[in-house]
Amino acid sequence: MLMNTSIFLELRYLAAASYWGIILFLIYDLLRILRNTFHHGKIVIGIQDICFWIVAGILIFRMMYLQNDGMIRWYSTVAMVLSMVLYQKIFSPLIVGGGTKFTLFIKNCILRLLKLLVSPIMFIISKIKKLFRFLFGKVRKFGRFLGGKVKKRTNIFKACIRKQLKKHLNKVKIKKRKQVEEAPPPKVERPRGVLELITQPQEKGEVSEKE
Numbered sequence: 001m002l003m004n005t006s007i008f009l010e011l012r013y014l015a016a017a018s019y020w021g022i023i024l025f026l027i028y029d030l031l032r033i034l035r036n037t038f039h040h041g042k043i044v045i046g047i048q049d050i051c052f053w054i055v056a057g058i059l060i061f062r063m064m065y066l067q068n069d070g071m072i073r074w075y076s077t078v079a080m081v082l083s084m085v086l087y088q089k090i091f092s093p094l095i096v097g098g099g100t101k102f103t104l105f106i107k108n109c110i111l112r113l114l115k116l117l118v119s120p121i122m123f124i125i126s127k128i129k130k131l132f133r134f135l136f137g138k139v140r141k142f143g144r145f146l147g148g149k150v151k152k153r154t155n156i157f158k159a160c161i162r163k164q165l166k167k168h169l170n171k172v173k174i175k176k177r178k179q180v181e182e183a184p185p186p187k188v189e190r191p192r193g194v195l196e197l198i199t200q201p202q203e204k205g206e207v208s209e210k211e
Contacts, residue, residue, distance in 0.1 A: 010075075013067045017076035020063050021083035024056050029092055033099040037107055 031048060034040075040048070064076070 009067075010073075013073065013076055014079050016063055016067045017080040018083040020060060021080035022087045024059070025084050025087045025092065026095070027056075028052060029095050029099070032096050033103055036096070036100040037103040 031052065035045065035048075060080075
């Protein structure tokens, strides 16, 4: 009875190893389907592989701990490897190929649906862009026209101001020149001699006596 129980436990351990080998390869095939459907870079693929094998190692150790107290049996390893190889040769091409076709079909349907939903919005946006370009062009053209007119008027105004200032300055110069010409010449006193200085008081005295 004890022997039958140990054989049953060993067979269950063997079946669990085979089962987990198939499950792990199935998970990896799902990852491959995801890579075939959506583009992944080399760095992302490397990170995915590292994460997958870390998780796979944890799950295998958990299975060994639960089924056989963490003891590794050579036949369990062989059973796991054989189950992986058989799954890869028989089921993996069908699952990966069919899963890729199905996911690509779903992806294309979703993209077409989004295109149908987005195309009217994009059409409206394109028309709005054209309208804004048209209005911006008109405003820019009007701005250039208005700027040219303002510049022209400004130049004319500046020229008029310069002309008026020039006329005013010429008038001021002519006026000053006339004032200088019409002004009487200044009296120039002749220097007096010694005799004039002597006789002048006498003349003044005579004038006072006559008065």
